[in-house]
Each structure stands twice: as C-alpha cells, then as structure tokens.
Amino acid sequence: MIHVQGLTKRYGNITAANDLTFSVEAGDAFGFIGPNGAGKTTTIRMLAALLKPDEGTATINGYDVLQEPEGVRASVGYMPDFFGVYEDMKVWEYLDFFAAAYRVAWRRRPALIRDVLELTDLSAKRDTYVDALSRGMKQRLCLAKTIIHDPDLLLLDEPASGLDPRARIEIRELLQQLCSMGKTILISSHILPELGDLCNKIGIIEQGKLLMVGAVEDIWQQLEGGTQLVIVVHDRQQEASDFLAARPDIADVELEENALHAVYRGDPDAQSAVLTALVESGFRVTSFAERETDLESLYMRLTRGIVS
Amino acid sequence: MRVPGLNIEDTLKRCFHFNPCIAVHELRMRMRGARPFVVLFFYALLAAATVLITLAVISLQSSYYYGTPDTDPTPGRPAFAALAFSQLALILFVIPAYAAGAITMEREKHTLEMLRGTLLSPADVVTGKLVVVLAFGVLLLLTSAPVAAWCMMLRGISPAEVALTYSSLLIIALWVATLGMLFSVLLKRTTAAIVATYITVVVWCGVPALLSALVHNLARGWSYVYANLLTLSFLVMTVGTVFGWLVFLICRMYAARGSTRSATRAGTLVSALIACASVTLVFGVLLVPLFEAGLTGSGARATLVAAPYGGPVLILFAEDFVASRSRMTVPETQLIACAVTGGIYLIIAIFFWIRSIVLFEERKWAV
Numbered sequence: 001m002i003h004v005q006g007l008t009k010r011y012g013n014i015t016a017a018n019d020l021t022f023s024v025e026a027g028d029a030f031g032f033i034g035p036n037g038a039g040k041t042t043t044i045r046m047l048a049a050l051l052k053p054d055e056g057t058a059t060i061n062g063y064d065v066l067q068e069p070e071g072v073r074a075s076v077g078y079m080p081d082f083f084g085v086y087e088d089m090k091v092w093e094y095l096d097f098f099a100a101a102y103r104v105a106w107r108r109r110p111a112l113i114r115d116v117l118e119l120t121d122l123s124a125k126r127d128t129y130v131d132a133l134s135r136g137m138k139q140r141l142c143l144a145k146t147i148i149h150d151p152d153l154l155l156l157d158e159p160a161s162g163l164d165p166r167a168r169i170e171i172r173e174l175l176q177q178l179c180s181m182g183k184t185i186l187i188s189s190h191i192l193p194e195l196g197d198l199c200n201k202i203g204i205i206e207q208g209k210l211l212m213v214g215a216v217e218d219i220w221q222q223l224e225g226g227t228q229l230v231i232v233v234h235d236r237q238q239e240a241s242d243f244l245a246a247r248p249d250i251a252d253v254e255l256e257e258n259a260l261h262a263v264y265r266g267d268p269d270a271q272s273a274v275l276t277a278l279v280e281s282g283f284r285v286t287s288f289a290e291r292e293t294d295l296e297s298l299y300m301r302l303t304r305g306i307v308s
Numbered sequence: 309m310r311v312p313g314l315n316i317e318d319t320l321k322r323c324f325h326f327n328p329c330i331a332v333h334e335l336r337m338r339m340r341g342a343r344p345f346v347v348l349f350f351y352a353l354l355a356a357a358t359v360l361i362t363l364a365v366i367s368l369q370s371s372y373y374y375g376t377p378d379t380d381p382t383p384g385r386p387a388f389a390a391l392a393f394s395q396l397a398l399i400l401f402v403i404p405a406y407a408a409g410a411i412t413m414e415r416e417k418h419t420l421e422m423l424r425g426t427l428l429s430p431a432d433v434v435t436g437k438l439v440v441v442l443a444f445g446v447l448l449l450l451t452s453a454p455v456a457a458w459c460m461m462l463r464g465i466s467p468a469e470v471a472l473t474y475s476s477l478l479i480i481a482l483w484v485a486t487l488g489m490l491f492s493v494l495l496k497r498t499t500a501a502i503v504a505t506y507i508t509v510v511v512w513c514g515v516p517a518l519l520s521a522l523v524h525n526l527a528r529g530w531s532y533v534y535a536n537l538l539t540l541s542f543l544v545m546t547v548g549t550v551f552g553w554l555v556f557l558i559c560r561m562y563a564a565r566g567s568t569r570s571a572t573r574a575g576t577l578v579s580a581l582i583a584c585a586s587v588t589l590v591f592g593v594l595l596v597p598l599f600e601a602g603l604t605g606s607g608a609r610a611t612l613v614a615a616p617y618g619g620p621v622l623i624l625f626a627e628d629f630v631a632s633r634s635r636m637t638v639p640e641t642q643l644i645a646c647a648v649t650g651g652i653y654l655i656i657a658i659f660f661w662i663r664s665i666v667l668f669e670e671r672k673w674a675v
C-alpha cells in the first residue's frame with residue numbers, strides 16, 4: 001500500500017526526514033511514533049502529496065506522490081494535526097462540501113453523509129454548526145471528512161492529541177472499527193499507549209531518522225535478541241533463577257516480585273522445553289508466559305542511546 | 309426532483325471540468341441569516357441618499373442663481389453620475405476586502421491544507437472563490453438598480469447609457485476581484501493582501517489622474533494636436549509603468565519566496581517584461597481610434613479613462629470631450645470609450661485570474 005524508499009526532506013540545515021525507507025501492506029495499522037519535532041508530520045505530508053520530497057520516492061497504492069498526486073489524493077484520506085473548521089457551516093454541509101470536493105456524485109452524497117455520521121456517532125449533530133462542537137466531536141467530524149470518499153488508506157496525524165481520556169477512547173474504538181472494515185491506517189503519535197492496542201506494526205522516528213520498523217513483536221525480538229518470558233514459580237524462586245541461568249538458551253534472568261523475567265534465545269518452537277525442564281526439576285510453575293509487548297518500555301529502550 | 313443531465317453541478321463537472329463546490333458552499337454560508345440583507349438594505353439606502361443629495365444640491369444651486377429650484381430639465385443625468393461614482397468607489401473599496409482574504413483566510417484558519425488534499429484543482433479553488441466575490445458584486449449592483457431606474461425617470465439619461473455604465477462597473481469589479489485574488493495567493497496574511505490591493509488600486513487610479521491634470525495645464529495654448537500626442541504618449545507610458553511596476557514587484561516577491569536559482573529569476577523578469585510590453589501595446593493600439601474618433605475636444609482629460617476610478621463613469625461626460633469637428637456622435641464615442649476601458653480591464657483581469665491559478669498551482673508544495 002505504501003512503499004517509501006530513501007525519502008528525505010530538509011529545511012535549511014534541519015533534516016526533518018532523513019532517508020526513510022519502509023513499507024506498509026494493505027490492511028496494516030502502522031503506528032508512527034516519535035517525540036515532537038521528530039519529523040512525523042513532515043513524512044505524512046509527503047505521503048499525502050502535500051509536500052515535495054527532496055530525495056527519494058514514495059508510492060501510495062501504486063501512485064507516485066510526485067508524478068501522480070491526483071491518484072494519491074483519491075486513495076488517501078488525510079487528517080492533519082492542526083485542522084481548521086469553517087465558521088457558519090453546519091455539520092452536514094461540511095461533509096457535503098468535502099464529498100463534492102472529492103467528486104462524489106450529487107445523488108450519492110446524502111446517503112453517504114448519513115452513513116459516515118452514523119459511523120462517527122454524530123448523527124444527532126447533523127444540523128449543528130461545526131464551530132459549536134466540542135473538540136472531541138470536531139476530531140470525529142474531521143475523521144468523518146477523512147473517510148468520506150472511501151479511501152483505502154488513512155493518514156492520521158496525531159488524531160487523539162489534546163483530547164480528554166474519554167474522547168481518546170472513542171477515537172480509538174472508531175479507528176479499530178475502521179481497521180476491521182479493511183482500511184489501511186497510518187497513525188502518528190507522540191503518546192505511546194494510544195497506539196498500543198491498535199497497531200500491528202510500528203515505526204519509531206527520532207530526529208528525522210527511522211530507528212526501527214516492523215511488527216511490534218519482531219522489534220522486541222531484535223532488541224533483546226530473544227523472547228521475553230515471564231515465569232512465576234510458587235516457591236524456591238532463587239533456585240529457579242539459578243536453574244534458568246544455567247541453561248544455554250536463556251540469557252538475563254532477573255527476579256522481580258516473585259516473577260522471573262528471562263530472555264529466551266533458542267529456537268522459538270522449542271520454547272516449551274524450558275517449561276518442561278522446570279517442571280521435571282520439581283519447580284511448581286504457576287505461570288509461564290511471553291511478556292506482553294509494552295510499547296512504552298520498548299520506546300524508552302530504543303531511544304535511550306540517542307536522547308542522552 | 310431533478311431531471312438527469314440538468315443538474316448544474318454535474319454538468320459543470322462533466323463539460324467544463326469545473327468543480328463548483330467552493331462557490332456553492334460559500335454562497336450558502338454567506339447568504340445565511342439576516343446580515344447580508346441588512347448590508348444590502350443599507351447599500352440601497354446609501355445609493356438613494358447619494359441621488360437625493362445630488363438633487364438637493366442641484367435645486368439649491370438653481371434657486372441661488374435663478375431664483376427657482378427646478379431650472380435643470382434633466383436632473384437625472386447628474387444624479388446618475390453621482391450614483392455611478394459612489395458605486396464605483398464602493399466596489400473598489402468593498403471587493404478587495406472580500407477577494408484579498410479568499411486564500412489567505414484559508415491559510416490562517418488552517419483549512420487550506422485540507423483543501424489542497426482534496427481533488428479540487430487550483431482552477432477550481434481560485435475560480436470558485438472569484439465566482440463568490442463577483443456574485444456579491446453583482447448583488448450590490450443589482451441593489452442599486454432601482455435607484456438607477458429612478459434617475460432614468462428624472463430624465464437626462466438613456467437606458468443605453470445606464471447599461472454601458474453598469475457593464476463597465478461590472479468589469480471593474482471583476483478586475484479588482486482578480487487583483488485581490490492575486491495578492492491573496494501571493495501573500496501570507498489577509499491584512500497584507502488587502503493593504504497591497506488598496507495601494508495598487510490607489511496608485512493605478514492616481515497616476516493617470518495626476519498626469520491628466522499635468523497635461524491638461526501644459527496643453528493650454530498649444531494646438532490640440534500636440535496636446536493629444538502628448539496625452540497619448542503619457543497615457544501609454546503611465547499605464548505601462550504602473551502595470552510593469554506591479555508585475556515586476558509580484559514576480560520579485562515570488563522569486564524571493566520560491567527557488568533562488570538565477571534561472572527562475574531570469575524567467576520571471578522576462579515574463580514581466582513581456583507582460584508590460586504587451587499591455588502597453590494593447591493600450592496604445594486600442595486608444596488611438598478612441599482619440600481620433602471623438603475624445604479629442606479635451607483629450608488631456610481623457611487620460612482619466614485609464615484610471616479604474618473615473619474611467620468607467622467618464623462616458624457620462626462624453627459631450628464635454630467630443631470635439632466640435634469630430635465625425636462621431638456622442639453615443640458612438642461613448643460606446644468606443646466603454647469598449648476600450650472595458651476591454652483593457654477585462655484583459656488585465658483575465659491575466660490576473662490565470663496568473664492566480666498558476667501561482668496557486670506552483671505553490672502547491674508550500675502551504
């Protein structure tokens with residue numbers, strides 16, 4: 001869906017996007033994470049054919065952003081980080097305007113607007129003036145506008161920034177629903193938990209450089225060189241810890257509040273051998289699990305070297 | 309129910325590749341509520357007041373000189389002239405405020421980026437906004453139409469003259485709207501764009517007026533042949549200079565903002581020169597028959613035809629300009645004068661319009 005090769009954008013001597021290369025497949029939910037000023041907005045605007053890259057290429061849905069911006073615009077729904085709304089415009093008029101701007105036929109628009117309003121839970125606000133809506137509602141309306149021409153790909157730049165927790169959850173549920181409708185989503189954020197449940201793939205960007213891209217689990221694997229295991233034994237924790245540390249396929253055993261955190265470096269299919277060995281040695285294992293992938297600590301680990 | 313194929317929006321899209329949604333939605337927003345009607349009401353009131361005051365002045369003068377208030381058999385003529393001048397002033401004052409904000413306002417409200425993200429072409433955006441501004445101008449002119457009809461009833465002004473004046477006013481409205489649009493595309497802030505438009509209008513009006521006064525005084529005592537030659541050359545130089553100054557300024561601003569490559573600069577310079585030369589040529593060629601035909605009696609004052617303020621209304625004073633030896637009648641002269649001013653401003657307006665679209669397109673990568 002998105003193929004980016006060596007994408008670079010410079011502002012004076014700031015390199016806002018530095019040699020980015022990644023791709024997003026159809027149906028993916030790609031999280032684009034980085035602190036403020038990392039270059040997320042710059043990258044997304046280049047993908048939406050709104051900003052000219054200095055170097056590199058990007059194709060969206062087979063359309064080159066430089067050569068065929070029309071094709072890109074037709075297949076992309078772009079939600080900017082700062083978006084204005086027109087005064088004196090009602091909700092349905094706002095949507096009707098953008099539908100018309102995307103060349104949706106006049107006849108099809110009323111039904112389309114009804115569907116989109118229903119999806120974003122704004123049906124009751126159809127005749128309200130746009131600038132009378134709350135911030136969360138405006139954000140949902142902007143999302144409704146983004147999907148009005150039924151694009152395959154949504155480029156969402158910090159869609160949940162500045163929202164209260166409830167509105168944030170509503171947006172996330174909406175995005176999950178859009179995912180399940182088969183849309184490909186690229187969403188940027190500087191707040192990690194926002195992307196946790198939503199994304200199956202992430203890219204971490206800092207100072208214009210893409211530090212890492214891939215499935216969340218893969219990144220863990222690369223980072224630790226193995227799978228994180230969390231093992232809880234009923235008693236004899238220290239002994240269990242020593243037992244694990246003695247195994248060649250286990251690295252880095254730590255004991256934290258009764259739970260053993262270990263990194264498994266062996267064959268992923270033979271992971272259960274560790275459990276078997278523990279049980280056969282008489283340890284009373286109450287829990288043996290792969291650690292939940294936790295974006296926050298992942299992110300902290302990744303950016304540790306650069307920030308300090 | 310709409311008959312398939314008769315829907316205006318679909319027809320425009322299919323036949324002219326023009327997406328009218330900006331015009332449709334902005335008109336809907338602007339005509340909402342009581343405000344536009346209040347504005348129009350006061351506009352009509354102002355137009356009526358202009359005519360009333362003119363009539364009062366005429367009868368006061370008449371009473372003073374002749375002892376009776378109604379010696380002028382055709383009070384409709386000065387009344388309509390006053391109306392036309394006030395209309396012209398209002399158009400030159402009100403339209404920039406609307407037109408110059410068309411694009412900058414979107415930029416300031418952060419809506420331009422979303423607009424550019426849609427499938428609207430630069431021509432759709434620029435033309436759509438122009439249609440809205442012009443529709444407003446037409447509405448203002450229509451509001452004053454009943455007052456013009458009243459002037460006709462007072463005698464002294466023919467329907468043809470009213471029609472000519474109104475079409476000139478419309479073309480001036482188009483010209484000032486495209487000028488405002490050009491600055492709206494070029495500059496970042498609404499206030500800057502409005503101020504730039506006002507300054508350009510004032511300079512554009514002022515230079516011909518100044519030269520007109522100068523030449524008029526110089527020409528006294530000379531034969532009118534010399535006076536007219538002088539006027540003609542001054543006229544050509546004035547308009548050429550004003551226009552060249554403007555185009556060059558615009559090009560330089562544009563070049564400074566965009567790429568600094570010398571090729572771009574050379575390109576803008578050449579295009580500015582070509583633009584100046586062609587407009588000067590157009591002015592010269594079009595004005596020669598006008599001067600030969602009729603406006604020779606007081607050719608120096610006819611320089612004012614080139615000014616946006618005054619020019620379109622000057623036909624109402626054509627009698628003063630037509631030479632006694634002229635082969636042309638007054639209505640013929642009026643028609644030619646109207647065609648010349650209208651033609652020139654129409655050509656410049658079309659140039660500005662196309663330039664706005666091109667600049668909007670060129671700046672699509674830099675919101």
Ligand SMILES: Nc1ncnc2c1ncn2[C@@H]1O[C@H](COP(=O)(O)OP(=O)(O)O)[C@@H](O)[C@H]1O
Nearest residue numbers: 011014016034035036037038039040041042043
């Ligand atoms: N128009 C611009 N002119 C100059 N510098 C810019 C411009 N836009 C962004 N930048 C710079 O590029 C960097 C990346 O910005 P941005 O993409 O907005 O980051 P993010 O969206 O991740 O917060 C920042 O250092 C910012 O200052």
Ligand SMILES: [Mg+2]
Nearest residue numbers: 040041081157
């Ligand atoms: Mg940003």
